[in-house]
Amino acid sequence: MQTTTLSFSNLHVHGELFANLFRARRESFIVQKNWDLPQADGMEFDQYDTPQSRWIAVHDAGQVLGGFRLTPTTARCGMYSYMIRDAQNGMLGGSIPQDLLYETAPVDPQVWECTRVFVTHSTPQAIRRKVHFSMVDAMTGAARELGATRLIALTGATWPRWYARCGLEAEAIGPVKWIDDGDFQCVSINLTGKMH
Numbered sequence: 001m002q003t004t005t006l007s008f009s010n011l012h013v014h015g016e017l018f019a020n021l022f023r024a025r026r027e028s029f030i031v032q033k034n035w036d037l038p039q040a041d042g043m044e045f046d047q048y049d050t051p052q053s054r055w056i057a058v059h060d061a062g063q064v065l066g067g068f069r070l071t072p073t074t075a076r077c078g079m080y081s082y083m084i085r086d087a088q089n090g091m092l093g094g095s096i097p098q099d100l101l102y103e104t105a106p107v108d109p110q111v112w113e114c115t116r117v118f119v120t121h122s123t124p125q126a127i128r129r130k131v132h133f134s135m136v137d138a139m140t141g142a143a144r145e146l147g148a149t150r151l152i153a154l155t156g157a158t159w160p161r162w163y164a165r166c167g168l169e170a171e172a173i174g175p176v177k178w179i180d181d182g183d184f185q186c187v188s189i190n191l192t193g194k195m196h
């Protein structure tokens with residue numbers, strides 16, 4: 001099992017991995033969860049998949065097992081910034097509620113957003129925990145390399161059960177909200193304890 005951090009500047013080095021990550025996202029979010037998201041050529045994408053973001057893929061023998069996207073909270077692309085902030089500002093048409101945070105969404109070079117987190121449906125149960133731990137290691141490592149001391153994420157409301165097991169120090173920064181198919185909550189993940 002490998003973990004690769006992808007960017008627009010290095011995707012040419014990794015063959016089909018970038019496209020396979022977007023195909024796995026489509027399978028996870030559109031096919032399995034039935035979310036209404038943009039898609040083309042068998043891949044899921046949105047307005048936040050820009051050169052400002054980074055994508056982490058956990059993969060084995062060309063098969064993507066899981067992944068996620070990191071976007072700086074300073075990102076700008078046309079009228080968009082990053083998903084949580086744009087939702088709070090009412091720019092996502094209500095697909096994500098505006099009142100998802102207790103305070104104003106940050107714009108800070110040391111704070112990055114983590115989105116589109118998934119483990120593929122086809123990943124065998126026997127290695128799912130290993131995939132989760134690989135994703136956490138990659139998330140904290142890649143974010144620190146990008147200069148982040150904190151991540152924010154909109155995640156399943158069951159996060160307190162498994163974040164601690166994965167060694168993540170996190171706190172709720174918004175109320176629990178029903179979105180699409182479940183309860184979600186915005187959290188802040190502190191990376192400073194993992195800096196050493």
